Amino acid sequence: MTAVTNESNEKYRGPAGDLADPSATVLSGRSLIKTFGKVIGLDGVDIDLFPGEVLAVIGDNGAGKSTLVKALTGAITPDSGQVFLDGHEVHFKTPQDARSAGIETVYQTLAVAPALDISANMFLGRERRRPGVLGSVFRMMDKKGMREDAGKSMANLGIATVQNMGQAVETLSGGQRQAVAVARAATFATKFVVLDEPTAALGVKETGQVLNLIQQIKAKGLPVILISHNMPNVFEVADRIHIARLGGCAGVITPKSHTPTEAVAIMTGATTLQRG
Amino acid sequence: MTSVSTHAPASAAEQFAMRRQSPVQRLQQLLHSHPSLSPLLVLIVAFVVFTILNPRFAQPSTIGIILQQVAVIAALAIGQTLIILTAGIDLSVGAIAILATLFSANLAVKGGVPGILALILGVLVGVLAGGLNGLLVTRLRLPPFIVTLGTLSIFTAIALLYSGGQQVGRRQMPAALNWAGTPILIGPFRITTGVIVVAVLAIVMAFILSQTSWGRHVYAVGNDLEASRLVGIRVDRVLLSVYTVAGLIYGLTAWVQIGRSGTASPNAIVDANLDSITAVVIGGTSLFGGRGAIIGTILGALIVGVFRIGLSLAGVDDQWRVLATGLLVIIAVSIDQWIRKVKA
Numbered sequence: 001m002t003a004v005t006n007e008s009n010e011k012y013r014g015p016a017g018d019l020a021d022p023s024a025t026v027l028s029g030r031s032l033i034k035t036f037g038k039v040i041g042l043d044g045v046d047i048d049l050f051p052g053e054v055l056a057v058i059g060d061n062g063a064g065k066s067t068l069v070k071a072l073t074g075a076i077t078p079d080s081g082q083v084f085l086d087g088h089e090v091h092f093k094t095p096q097d098a099r100s101a102g103i104e105t106v107y108q109t110l111a112v113a114p115a116l117d118i119s120a121n122m123f124l125g126r127e128r129r130r131p132g133v134l135g136s137v138f139r140m141m142d143k144k145g146m147r148e149d150a151g152k153s154m155a156n157l158g159i160a161t162v163q164n165m166g167q168a169v170e171t172l173s174g175g176q177r178q179a180v181a182v183a184r185a186a187t188f189a190t191k192f193v194v195l196d197e198p199t200a201a202l203g204v205k206e207t208g209q210v211l212n213l214i215q216q217i218k219a220k221g222l223p224v225i226l227i228s229h230n231m232p233n234v235f236e237v238a239d240r241i242h243i244a245r246l247g248g249c250a251g252v253i254t255p256k257s258h259t260p261t262e263a264v265a266i267m268t269g270a271t272t273l274q275r276g
Numbered sequence: 277m278t279s280v281s282t283h284a285p286a287s288a289a290e291q292f293a294m295r296r297q298s299p300v301q302r303l304q305q306l307l308h309s310h311p312s313l314s315p316l317l318v319l320i321v322a323f324v325v326f327t328i329l330n331p332r333f334a335q336p337s338t339i340g341i342i343l344q345q346v347a348v349i350a351a352l353a354i355g356q357t358l359i360i361l362t363a364g365i366d367l368s369v370g371a372i373a374i375l376a377t378l379f380s381a382n383l384a385v386k387g388g389v390p391g392i393l394a395l396i397l398g399v400l401v402g403v404l405a406g407g408l409n410g411l412l413v414t415r416l417r418l419p420p421f422i423v424t425l426g427t428l429s430i431f432t433a434i435a436l437l438y439s440g441g442q443q444v445g446r447r448q449m450p451a452a453l454n455w456a457g458t459p460i461l462i463g464p465f466r467i468t469t470g471v472i473v474v475a476v477l478a479i480v481m482a483f484i485l486s487q488t489s490w491g492r493h494v495y496a497v498g499n500d501l502e503a504s505r506l507v508g509i510r511v512d513r514v515l516l517s518v519y520t521v522a523g524l525i526y527g528l529t530a531w532v533q534i535g536r537s538g539t540a541s542p543n544a545i546v547d548a549n550l551d552s553i554t555a556v557v558i559g560g561t562s563l564f565g566g567r568g569a570i571i572g573t574i575l576g577a578l579i580v581g582v583f584r585i586g587l588s589l590a591g592v593d594d595q596w597r598v599l600a601t602g603l604l605v606i607i608a609v610s611i612d613q614w615i616r617k618v619k620a
Contacts, residue, residue, distance in 0.1 A: 096508050111506035113499040115566045116492070124496055125507040127489035139488040168308075 013046075014251030014273045016240040020048050023087035026192055026223050032071055032081035041067040042078065043247035049192060054214060054224045056234040059244030060267055065227050068244060069194055072225075073105055074098035085191060102190030108197045110181040114170035118162065119143070119150040121169050122184045153187040154179070157216045175206025182213045192223040199233055211237050231260040243267050308615045311560035311568060315575035318558075318604070322579060326586030333589050336464035342581045343471050348373075348536055350577035351474045351529040352548055353555035354481050355406075355522035357573045360556050361485075362498040362518050363565025364413065364420035369526055370548030371431035372405040376530035378435050380453055381444035381540030391452030399527035405431055406523015410516040428549070436542050443541035449534065456535025470532040477528065482570040494518060499566025554601060555580060558608045562616070579604065 013019075022028035027049040034041040042064055049055050059065040071078045074092030083090050085101055092098045095105065112121045123146045129135030130142045150165045159179045162172065169177055178198060185193045195214065199207040207230075214237050217224055228234050234241060235255045243250040243266050250266050251273040258266075265271040297305075307313055327334040352369045359366045380398030383389040389397070405427070412423040456470035485491035493514045496504045505511050534540055559576030561568025580601055587597045 095506070099508060107506055109502065109506075111500075111503040113496040113503050113566065115499045116496060120492060120496075124492070124504070125509045127492060129489075139484075139490070141487060141489055141492065143487075171308075 012251070012273050012275050013249065014243075014253045015257040016254045017249075017252030019046055020050070022048075022084035025049055025084070026051055026086060027072060028082075028084040029068070029072055030082045030084070032068070032078045032083070034067055034071055034076060034078045040247045041076075042071060042081075044081070045244075045247070045249050047072070047242055047249070049223050049225060050240075052218065052221055052223055053239040054218050054226060054237050056226045056228060056238035056241045057244060058228060058231070058234055058241060058263065058267060063244040063267070064247040065244040066196070067247075069105075069196065069225060069227055072098075073103055073194055075105075099188075103192060103194065104185035104189035105194040106178075106181045106185045106196060106198060108200065110177055112169050112177060112181060115168055117166045117168050118154075118172075118180055119147040119165040121180055122146070122150040122153065122165075122187065126188070149187075150183075153183045156220075157183050157186060157213055159183060159213070173206070175202055175209050178202065178206070178210055179213060182210065182217070186213075186217045186220065186222065189222055192225060193217055194225045194227070196227045197229065198226070199228065199230055207233065231263060235260050235263075245269060304615055304617075307611065311562075311612075311615065312572040312575060314608070314611055315559050315572050315579060319575055319579050319582065322582050322586060326582065326590065329586070329590040333586055337466060338585060338589070340466040342578070342585050343465070343467050344536065345584065346577045346581035347468075347471045347474045348529060348533050348545060349548065349551045349555055349580070350574055351477060351532055352526060352545075353552040353559075353573045353577050354474075354478055354570055355525035355529075356552040356556050357559075357561055357568060357570055358481070358485075358494065358518050358522050358525075359420065360498075360553075360561055360563060361494050361565060361568055362515055363501075363563075364498075364515075364518075365424065365553065365563070366409065366420065366519075366522060367424040367549050368405070368409060368428040368431055369522075369552050370545050371428045371435065372402055372523060372526040373530045373533060373548060374542060374544060375405060375431045375435040375438075376402045376527045377534050377540040377544070378439040378444070378542060380530065381449065381534065382439055384450045384453060385444050385448045391450030394450070395452050395531060398530055399524065402523045402525075402527020402530060403520055404523070406526065407516070407520040409523070410519030413519060414512040414515050439540075439542055441542055443539050443543070446538040449538065449540075453531065453534050453540075454538060456532045457538060458535070468535060470535045473528065473532055477525065478570055478574050481525070485570060490514070490517070495566050497565075551580070554605055558601075558604050560608065560612065562612050563609065564612075564616075567612075567616070576608075 025048045029045060029047040032042045032045045045068055047068065057065045057069060067076065070076045072083060074095045074097045077093060090101065113124060116124065128142045128146055130140045134140045147165045154162060162176050162179065169180060172180070182195070182198065198210050202210060211233060214224055214226065226234065226238060238255060241253050241255070241263060243253065243263065245267060253263060266273060332338060352373060356366055356369055376398040379401045380394045383397055384391050384394035409423055409427055412418055413420050456468065456473055458469045459466060460469060485494065493504065493509050496509060497511055497514050501511060533545060537544060555577035556573050557563065557576070558579055559568070559572030561572055583597050583600050588594065
């Protein structure tokens with residue numbers, strides 16, 4: 001499978017696991033350590049996200065996949081280690097910092113206000129004002145413009161099941177709500193999008209729609225980090241798969257190099273990655 | 277680009293979902309998108325019924341009296357609406373308004389402070405009192421019910437201690453403090469400048485809530501606090517500002533109250549807390565936060581006022597008004613529960 005290029009004592013990281021120079025990546029984490037009291041959350045993890053790829057992060061419960069992604073997006077601050085965005089070291093203190101840098105996260109809870117309409121949710125926290133005196137003095141929101149742009153964002157991602165941007169989010173199905181949250185992230189992200197277990201609560205058909213959205217985001221040129229438990233989903237959309245295990249990284253594989261069964265075996269520690 | 281399967285023929289379930297809806301379901305959806313419709317309907321029906329019972333009810337003079345009677349509670353209820361929209365509640369509204377009236381009146385009458393300055397300082401007391409509620413809610417993370425239950429007693433006690441339990445009488449009151457009681461004639465309706473002040477207050481707050489991003493954040497925070505935090509809204513700042521703005525509104529209401537009664541008394545508007553909450557709830561604003569509007573609150577306050585005068589003109593004991601108000605509250609909350617279950 002992969003050629004053996006050096007004989008260092010470092011643990012083999014798998015066929016897609018060679019560390020890159022951070023100047024060539026969108027995002028790189030190096031030797032990230034995070035402890036919670038005596039519990040080790042991250043045990044010196046390295047990770048790379050390349051331009052235009054879908055990187056899946058899989059792992060058992062407590063393997064450190066959420067902690068890893070939180071450390072990369074400012075939700076927690078690592079105790080030590082470095083994070084590079086486009087080759088420059090960054091120190092995100094809050095999710096807001098990461099957001100300002102162009103990183104959008106779709107949380108498992110979706111972070112939508114159900115009683116507000118789709119357009120209001122898309123622009124929640126970054127409402128646009130009307131031009132001129134109405135905006136500057138009277139602080140009026142540009143509701144019409146935001147509604148139009150929300151419709152465009154949804155259409156760009158091929159979401160046609162929702163037409164009326166004035167519809168309250170609570171009247172939407174689970175998949176449609178997910179689509180709103182994903183569309184929001186895709187619209188405002190300039191660096192990459194993080195999706196945290198986007199299909200966990202969805203049925204088969206709606207899961208298919210979300211996977212389709214991930215492909216659409218990739219087609220726009222935005223890299224995606226997909227945190228998931230679901231092997232079929234991961235193997236369908238991911239370019240590379242980072243396997244988190246016991247606070248570290250058990251290896252990085254691709255859907256071509258390994259089967260889902262092998263991935264689960266590596267994830268649970270039943271096998272370890274070997275060269276060859 | 278591929279499209280998310282939309283043009284596939286409708287499945288049985290989708291056809292079921294697109295079936296014609298019953299009139300009840302359509303009513304539910306209508307009320308869901310326009311929660312102020314039900315109080316509007318109640319107001320219209322009440323108006324018609326009371327006019328039939330006693331034709332004097334529909335006279336401009338009666339309507340003028342209703343507007344004057346309703347003004348103070350409606351104004352307090354505007355502040356209360358802001359707080360309830362954030363899923364909070366304010367039990368200290370009346371206490372803050374009384375504190376502000378006594379502060380202004382005593383400053384002017386006993387302290388010799390010019391009327392305008394006394395007025396401004398009184399409004400400022402409202403702002404500070406509201407801000408204190410906001411600080412306790414956001415810094416100590418106490419439930420608004422507990423915070424305002426505590427400050428209800430604290431503000432009432434301060435008002436009594438400061439005024440010595442004495443009311444400031446009509447003849448001593450400076451003109452600036454009494455201005456809101458000036459009678460004016462708008463068409464056939466005899467009202468006071470205080471009614472105009474409250475109407476302007478309602479329009480300004482309705483505009484801010486529906487048209488500015490601050491207003492939208494008030495709804496978002498009340499609807500889903502954690503989601504608001506995650507999208508980057510500074511939740512504590514929104515909450516603190518809501519309680520402070522509510523305090524400002526209570527301070528202005530104190531001015532309207534002095535104009536209405538001509539006095540500043542520690543025993544005035546004792547029912548203001550519950551009356552303001554009643555107006556908000558009858559007006560269709562949800563006690564669970566994130567849903568409602570100023571227009572509903574104004575309608576709610578008007579409904580209570582219309583029942584009061586209407587039943588009295590119909591020659592019915594005032595206790596029937598109290599009973600009817602209680603029924604309306606329960607019906608309004610039931611309707612809120614029902615329309616929140618709406619599905620597309």
